[in-house]
Amino acid sequence: MYEGAVQDLIDELGRLPGIGPKSAQRIAFHILEADKDDMLRLAENIRTVKDKVHFCEVCFNVTEAERCNICLDVRRDPSVLCVVEESKDVMVVERTRSYRGRYHVLGGSINPMAGIGPDQLHIRELLTRLSDDTIQEIIVATDPNLEGEATATYLARTLKTLGIKVTRLASGLPVGGDLEYADEVTLGRAFEGRRSLIG
């Protein structure tokens, strides 16, 4: 539709997640009109991320070194491992400031429809990490959706024979939420997981 390079850029931007044709066009024109140095810096950042950032050889979190900051931090509790789907989930858990163990990033969740089975995830590497008996508990923090639950179930079954404690994050009512707006499944889980207040 547009001349050469502009259309190429719109096409490339349109392939990014959550960016439709209209947004791609808007962003392309912004890039065209914005300060040249700012935009060259953006291009350079994309290049840097692809050149320098990769996945931690231990936990598969993103890092610029061979091992990520969390794996290198000796103050972290080595006996607990929180298993998440994606690198960004590490940050989500970190923000709670209530977890002091280490992580293992699976790189996704089991999703047969998308052709992702256990072999496409970093589950083999997880089993290798468990071989030296340092890890006492695995907290499965995959997403509370169909794929995340399937992954949690698969992990529970796989780890059962190893004699390690395997836990799953609690499902229930979101704090600050309203009972009226809770869906039935969540409310059902909240009943199942109810805790004693007295005695």
Add this chain to the structure above:
Amino acid sequence: MYEGAVQDLIDELGRLPGIGPKSAQRIAFHILEADKDDMLRLAENIRTVKDKVHFCEVCFNVTEAERCNICLDVRRDPSVLCVVEESKDVMVVERTRSYRGRYHVLGGSINPMAGIGPDQLHIRELLTRLSDDTIQEIIVATDPNLEGEATATYLARTLKTLGIKVTRLASGLPVGGDLEYADEVTLGRAFEGRRSLIG
């Protein structure tokens, strides 16, 4: 929040129009995980657009040459000029296939709140284009909003003394729309601009 380069990229992406912090993070992780060649091509496209694409010296549409394809096309009617706010509006009008004249891109609209007055737009260059008497009609196709109307009014006042026909795109009901959902201003304009069906 993240280590060096990833956070830099999230920050840069978050400055693009319509991309909030969550989207910026999602896109950054997509860039991290996507095929390296694809992402380097995106970076290269941004660079190419900034290096090669600029504004037509006649009409200020985007082009990779000194003059855009439309200004160079001798089959276009040189006597009619469609004045639009942005380069992307040229494409919007082109898509209708009902206009065969040339364009003039103002580079925005008059918006005193944002510090954009007539001097910040390509109005002086428009007046220069009118000096050789080739242009017989100017169609003002600025947006039908406050800033676009202010720009149209300013242009009409400025061009009045030149003896050139100045027209404005019709306001009225969108085709395929529903009378019930038309706002009062649009409906009022539709009444004002009503056309005779018989005789």
